[in-house]
Amino acid sequence: MRLPDFWTGLAFTALGIAIAVYAQGFHVPAGAASPRLLPTIVGGFMAMFGGLITFRGWRGAGNVELPGWLSSRRQIALIVFLPLAVVAYGLLALRFGSIPVATVIVFLHSVIYGLRPIYALILGLFIGLVVTYLFIHVLGIPLPAGPIEELLS
């Protein structure tokens, strides 16, 4: 997503000001140390750098360049899929377990990449099972478990 410097700089300025202003509300306990200090400095500098970038990009403010991937349906699907997959795993894995969610994510992802659905399904099942099993039983990482994981343990 290519935006003119004018706008990205402005976004940094706004964020920096928000950070610095919000910091003024922090409770300061007795003593020499103030938890407001660093956030205020960081917010201030962020706003300043953002401002300089905005100023530097003054002239090109109107040159919004649409990204190339908007013209390809597959590229759009691939990009939209990534955040959806993260959200799906984050919300569903605790309820259904890692294996089914991982299987579906890998299956859909490779289908969008153009793999034939039957191969994608085999891949999804294989990766979902093997990688999850390795993480839980070889690495000892307690990934979210559901009914299928309990059967395997």
Add this chain to the structure above:
Amino acid sequence: MTGFLEGFALVMQADVLITMLISAIFGLFVGMVPGLSATMAVALLVPVAFTLSPVAALATIITCSAMAMFAGDIPAAFLRIPGTPASAAYTYDMNDLVRAGRLGDALGMSLVGSAMGGVFGAIILMFGAPLLADFAINFSSYEYFWLALLGLSCATLVAGDDALKGWASLTIGLFLSVVGLDFVTGIQRYTFGITNLQAGIGFISVMIGAFALSELFRKAAAFEGETNGPGLAISGRPLPTLRSLWEQRNHIGRGGLIGTLVGALPGAGADIAAWVTYAVSKRFARKPELFGHGSVEGVAGAATANNAALSGSYVPTLVFGIPGDSITAIVVGVLILKGIQPGPLVFVNSADMVNAIYIIFLLANILLVPLGVAAVYLGRTAISIRDAILYPVILLLCLYGAYAVSNNTFELWIVLAIGVLVWIMQENNYPAAPLILGLVLGQVVEQNFMSSLIKSDGNVINFFNRPIAGVLGVLTLIVWFSPIIMGILRRADTAPESTNKT
């Protein structure tokens, strides 16, 4: 000498050697998975280490961390996704070198450098541990503050072409570092009532977002249809030529030295060692313009440094029981559990054990070369798989790796937010490296600054009136203000053409 032989006898046991080999393979595997760091590899081994003999437990940890540290370079070289945070500094250099068909100069250099750095650090550990530890223990919060501030100045060196955007990226990293529970005052900052945010923004999750997820976005946006692998025709031997190794001798030596010293400082580990060495190498490089676009010099120095730091971190660990980094923090726990109390007496009471540690370090780093070559071949095979299989698997590894950071799905939200943010930033020419640097050093800067202020009752003069702090302070101020002074001087000389480049 007898101690050395006793140590040798302790290591040359079948169970020790077998656990070393297994943990080496384990370390290589974990290091190659984006998001699983060397520290996590060791943490995962803790339950196993409980059941082993003391020497075998130490052998497992040392071997596994050395392997994981190098293995992090493999996905960095092939996929532009660093496997461990310590590889982040020179990821783009390695990838560009591999793209140019110079596998030996990228991964080969980092492999040989890693092994040499590890051996270098181990030798310093053997002969200089008490001396070095006495120096490092004099570092108080004042010295750490200056050191961290000096580290932040590296941001200019890793910023890329547009310095102003590099600085903006740095401020984002610094901001992320203040989110959560303020350690000094115990108050919550920018948590907005979310309990999970009290833990702050985890470094590993940010790494996965900033390097792995954003890279997946980038690949998706550039996907042109059926391609085989990331379009890499990988050629070249997996080891560097002796000539190019000789050319890099200064960078390797400097990397070994800086890495060991940074590692020996309690609280600063391999990540910081790699960044600092990368920045310093750029200062001394013959071709500084290549840094960030495939510089062998950058790879050689920084890859050596991160493994040297592993050895260096054992200096304060053994001498004072003060961990040198997050891995040795675990080592201290395991040592105590095994009935070995780290401290000066460990050299007297458990001399054989200390010697065994040296020998394990040497052995592990020698073992690194053949196993590393095998891992490079494996990685090369793995990425010749077509995109439709490779990227879904990487995405899944990222999801699992993020969850594993704290066994919490909250890490996934951080990965997502940072992934999208960094992707947009990179599309607009804002570099990601300063963001990571800001996040790593932000807390170090603030906590040590605050602690120092508390200790000195708000008196700033104390930042300068200790010998080491004074030198570091003046050095830091020179580094920070010299570009401004130089800039003003230069501007007075030349016509003001380059107003849009600061």
Add this chain to the structure above:
Amino acid sequence: MMLTKLTTTAAILAISAGAALAEYPEKPITLIVPWAAGGGTDAVARVLAGGLEKELGVSVNVVNKQGGGSVIGHSEMLTTNPDGYTLGFGTAELATFYWAGQADAKASDYTPIALVNFDSGAFHVSASSEYGDVKAALEAIKSQPAGTFKVTGTGTGAAYHLAFAGFLKANGLDPLAVTLVPSQGAAPGFQELAAGGVDFVLSSLPEGTAMMQANKSKPLAVFSDARIGAFPDVPTSEEATGVAFTGGTWRGVVGPQGLEPEVVKTLETAVLKVANSDEFQTFMEEKGFGVRVLDAQGFGDFLAEQHAQVGIIMNDLGIAQRKE
């Protein structure tokens, strides 16, 4: 072999048809540890879990949920499903979150199962310090304006910080008389002491062993009722100042709200058995952890008492976000 399997299966089926709870536990139990793998709490939890596996006959998996000064793990063990299959290994910080405004739950909201450990805080000075005993140090603190002396080794509002403030108060001093320089645990605190940045360090006695051996620090007193076995030369608070005072950090097994009493009973019995076993006691002694075992009832009273005490001292220190 086959026959045994069949009979077991039949037995399980028969029981599950009857009382649902009689067979608890029937599947793996998760023990949430709110601190990172490889630390002291993690070590104790893993040994305890190993013992519980034998007692309960199911696997007990330690899951580390670190972060936010342990508030995240502690919050999760309170809000988890109260089916008895997810328990927590609570530590002293649990009593501070309510007062620090980090969480809305009080220590007494957790279901107590059993306390297994109590580590008394100790008061260390640099080996080159002019103070030979605590009395001299306290006199010096009293004679100088508040804030002249600095102490470290612990975080703001952490167990040893509160213990130290309580110790000062018990001896008639202002709890704020000595300024805390927060540190991430004992090791960096001892480094500050050695580097000359602070006057005192707070930690358990075993945590100071390396620095004592290196002749960089010396302990002046321990906040406990009796001397600690491995450190017979270190006087207790009462011996050193005449004022009895105990304070420090603790660890125990807790559950979420709403655990069935039968489940609590089963777990309590198992934890007490493990905690009183020779194996556990030897482990704790060797690694320098203090053993203090309390049953569910006693632990519950202990938590309520902790809640009240912590509230008072955190308000004294001005780090509490609420008065009651």
